[in-house]
Amino acid sequence: MKAHKTIPSKSIKAALIAPCGMNCSLCHAYIRNKNVCPGCYGDDDLKSKSCAMCHIKNCGTRKAGKFKYCFECNEFPCLWVKRIDKRYRTKYAMSMMDNLEYIRQFGIKKFVRQEKGKWICANCGKIICVHKRNCIFCGFDWRTNNLIQKLPHNTRG
Ligand code: SF4
Numbered sequence: 565m566k567a568h569k570t571i572p573s574k575s576i577k578a579a580l581i582a583p584c585g586m587n588c589s590l591c592h593a594y595i596r597n598k599n600v601c602p603g604c605y606g607d608d609d610l611k612s613k614s615c616a617m618c619h620i621k622n623c624g625t626r627k628a629g630k631f632k633y634c635f636e637c638n639e640f641p642c643l644w645v646k647r648i649d650k651r652y653r654t655k656y657a658m659s660m661m662d663n664l665e666y667i668r669q670f671g672i673k674k675f676v677r678q679e680k681g682k683w684i685c686a687n688c689g690k691i692i693c694v695h696k697r698n699c700i701f702c703g704f705d706w707r708t709n710n711l712i713q714k715l716p717h718n719t720r721g
Pocket residue numbers: 582586587588589591592593594601602603604605611612615
């Protein structure tokens with residue numbers, strides 16, 4: 565299996581939670597060894613074109629309103645948020661809108677704490693990459709076997 569750097573769960577932090585609710589520390593582009601993306605708030609030159617050009621990250625409404633997360637916006641959930649949420653729910657069994665709702669209700673600190681406990685491979689204890697069906701470190705099928713769907717804020721399946 566291809567070697568990846570081992571990121572302990574403590575590297576999940578508020579600075580890696582994007583305005584859309586994405587946890588960038590679970591992204592393959594962040595976990596991989598080469599061409600590592602610094603996360604949504606990082607330098608655009610180091611990101612993929614799609615993330616550098618992202619409508620949500622670059623949203624003028626958010627910048628003008630000087631708020632951090634999309635749930636604080638009067639237009640929430642706008643088409644862009646709905647679109648990415650649908651894509652992630654369908655493809656990766658994760659919901660940005662659920663993440664944002666959790667942050668709205670309980671705050672970012674509690675969300676980060678929960679994420680640290682949630683995205684751990686039940687087999688090897690290393691961080692789970694949301695974009696890969698199997699643990700990138702040990703090959704375990706975490707989507708089938710971890711208890712992620714049963715956690716309270718992940719209600720959309
Ligand atoms: S590629 Fe996009 S989603 Fe992944 S870490 Fe970078 S900014 Fe975040």
